[in-house]
Amino acid sequence: GDSVTQMEGPVTLSEEAFLTINCTYTATGYPSLFWYVQYPGEGLQLLLKATKADDKGSNKGFEATYRKETTSFHLEKGSVQVSDSAVYFCALGPNTDKLIFGTGTRLQVFP
Amino acid sequence: NAGVTQTPKFQVLKTGQSMTLQCAQDMNHEYMSWYRQDPGMGLRLIHYSVGAGITDQGEVPNGYNVSRSTTEDFPLRLLSAAPSQTSVYFCASSYSGSLGTHYEQYFGPGTRLTVT
Numbered sequence: 001g002d003s004v005t006q007m008e009g010p011v012t013l014s015e016e017a018f019l020t021i022n023c024t025y026t027a028t029g030y031p032s033l034f035w036y037v038q039y040p041g042e043g044l045q046l047l048l049k050a051t052k053a054d055d056k057g058s059n060k061g062f063e064a065t066y067r068k069e070t071t072s073f074h075l076e077k078g079s080v081q082v083s084d085s086a087v088y089f090c091a092l093g094p095n096t097d098k099l100i101f102g103t104g105t106r107l108q109v110f111p
Numbered sequence: 112n113a114g115v116t117q118t119p120k121f122q123v124l125k126t127g128q129s130m131t132l133q134c135a136q137d138m139n140h141e142y143m144s145w146y147r148q149d150p151g152m153g154l155r156l157i158h159y160s161v162g163a164g165i166t167d168q169g170e171v172p173n174g175y176n177v178s179r180s181t182t183e184d185f186p187l188r189l190l191s192a193a194p195s196q197t198s199v200y201f202c203a204s205s206y207s208g209s210l211g212t213h214y215e216q217y218f219g220p221g222t223r224l225t226v227t
Contacts, residue, residue, distance in 0.1 A: 004153075043115070043201055043218030044154070089153060098169070099216060101146075103153040 002027045004092045006102035013080055013109050021075040021105045023064075023090035032093035033057075033066050033073040038104070039086045047075075047088070085109045113137050115219035117202050123225045124192040132187040132222050134202030142205045143185040144216070147171065147198040154201065160185055192226045199223050 007022040036044040048057030053068035090102040144159035156169030160179040176188040206214040
């Protein structure tokens, strides 16, 4: 069945370091792909999305490119801040009725 | 707009008790859903609804009931609570993707439930 695999955390970085969080997926057809972020004590918020192959989603300095050939949607940011500390979820939308989430990756950024 | 609201924020139940988690949205979204979040498991879909009067099961529906009598409200009922239902529960809503477009899901702040 459809699934999402994320790298295990926590990811610990110093401020201004480069961030990559890996996400790969298994799906039939042409799913949409998403990154959601969860700040402490809050619900999830959409960070970015891509709806077809080679699309690049971007928001708040974060980017991810929908790579159909490698079935990946890795999240990147060139220079992280302490305020980016959160849990990041990769998600797959196999159809318009459902989202399938990865297990989440906790990011901790230290000054 | 208040967005998606959930009550209560915290709840402790004894095994066998029943309760209803409330969820409401004021964005006129057709689609609503319930997830549970467990450590190492991510979010798993419990039930969802694509409009008033229509509900369907997600990945982990056992032990939970839902109904959708209005567009705004989507309560989740635990019929007989079990310790395995200890979790954080999130409600989410979005426009329905009737044109094949995936719209952003808006999440509520969550309900932390402990079953002893």
